Amino acid sequence: MLDIKWIRDNPTALDAALAKRGASALAQTLIDLDEKRRSVIQTAQDMQSRRNAASKEIGAAMAAKNTDLADKLKAEVSAIKDRLPAAEEEERQVTAELNDALARLPNIPFDDVPVGEDEAGNVEKHRWGSRPAWNHKALEHYEIGEALGYMDLAAAKIAGSRFTVLKGQLARLERALGQFMIDVHTQEHGYTEVHAPLLVRDDAMFGTGQLPKFSEDLFRTTDGRWLIPTAEVSLTNLVREEILEQEKLPLRFTALTPCFRSEAGSAGRDTRGMLRQHQFMKCELVSITDAESAVDEHERMTACAEKILQRLGLHYRVMTLCTGDMGFGARKTYDLEVWLPGQDTFREISSCSVCGDFQGRRMNARYRGKDDKATKFVHTLNGSGTAVGRALIAVMENYLNDDGTVTVPEALLPYMGGLTKIEKAA
Structure with missing residues (x-):
């Protein structure tokens, strides 16, 4: 606000x-x-x-x-x-x-954010790695998953469209990805793991900017609570209505949680497979900082998310979002876009934003310096570190072998119980 x-x-x-x-x-x-x-x-x-x-x-x-x-x-x-x-x-x-x-007012973009109407105005910052150097035909993840026998349409009869059932080795691979991400961020990047509520009140949604403007994108329960669209809501609101000591900032939180989105306005887009789901897993990163540290923290957070993709050996690029494509509460956003051979294009897998005091003001979350009498609103940042389902898609498509199997990336081997390759179900 x-x-x-x-x-x-x-x-x-x-x-x-x-x-x-x-x-x-x-x-x-x-x-x-x-x-x-x-x-x-x-x-x-x-x-x-x-x-x-x-x-x-x-x-x-x-x-x-x-x-x-x-x-x-x-x-x-x-x-x-x-x-x-x-x-x-x-x-x-x-x-x-x-x-x-x-x-309902969006945040003020930083001066260095490129001006544009939509994603066509985004500017590439840098890229890492290269595309897979194999000659066999690229396939989309749902083609690979169905051929292996570990991804099926049972979800449609259970819950309707935009849900997916994973089984066996693919279910384990997705779980391994989430565990790998949370371990890296807690053990190497200094984030504190949080087991956070998936159901929150109006005030929490208002604090991070989902309400009142974006209620149609959310799911609401019969008792008036909301299912979180991202753990950003729960993690950022940990400091709502508090006065923090500046010398203890930044606070860095992470959580691996299910996320729930109605995908309002997405009719007809990415209807096959796991790209755009009502329910998905995501490893979230949140930082609570002072005004002076926020910009540097944004670069740090983005680098933490990038490290996940680098350790998985996935080709990606970092895009600076333009003013017309940037989120409601952001002052600046970097999107990490991973290469998907099956689609022959880059797709977003992480979005890291610095929000200034926009959310701090909505949450009435403040900090005070050691010698200060007055308080200031905290500055907040959030990012995906990364979306687990999309990471699974990227691994499946980039590690596809010519016989239809999928090689397990080296970084995930400690989580796979000796399994080195995803092979067709017996």
Whole structure:
């Protein structure tokens, strides 16, 4: 969430930032709403002040035996009491209207973020590795999985579209990927593993920016809780409504969890296989930092996610997302795109974003320096380290052998119980 004081002081900067994101100018609308809010607050305060003053004047009039004046003042106080609830209700409504408008504003991109309308405006930062050097025909992951006998359509009759059933050796390979990722990030990269709730309240979703704008992308339970679309929600909200000591920052958290997304607006896209699912596993990375460390932490987090792909020997590129393709709460985002031979293209497998104090303000999460009296809102970062299902897809397609088997990457061998190759089910 953006600060209305900053908007009042920088209306041109806000509208310029919104224009970069392809949105309409809103600064004056927000300032007008804030002016209205201030006016109704002042009106209510003036009424309360006059009521208090008149009440004291009644006592003085009674002491002076001026009953006419006392009666007149009592009538005035009564009238104010009658009008005050309406004024207070108007204040609540206008404040709620302003807060809702602010809650729907996207974050301000950094100046070095490329300007563009959509993914065509993204800029390649660098790439690593090379494409597989084999001559046999490339296959898509679902073709490989079905031929091996470990991926089938049973999920459709159990849960409907955008779910997948993995069995046997493929199920183990996916589990190995998740365990490998969480081990690397905790043992080598300094993240603290967290077993976090998968069901959260409205406040948690609001804190990380999923609500109110993106409710249609979420699943909600009958008791009003939400299934997390990413562990970012649970991990980032660990510090909500807290004041942290600056010298203890950054805090780095990771979790390996199921994630749930409705995929609203994705009809007809990636309907076969595991690329776009309602339920999937992901290893999430979250950092809580101060203002001075956030940009460097973004580079560090991205490098941590890259290390997973490097250890798996997967060819990938890092893209700096343009303003039109960047997420709602981000100030800058790097996407890691892994090479998929079956599709003959790169596909996103991780997205690492620095959010500034956007989420900290929504969560009322702050920090204080050792010698500071005032507090500041924390800066937050999140990234995938990485999406487990998409990593499985990449391994299957890049490690496919000419006989239809899939070689297990060396980094995963300690997790596979001696299995070195995924072979067709008996």
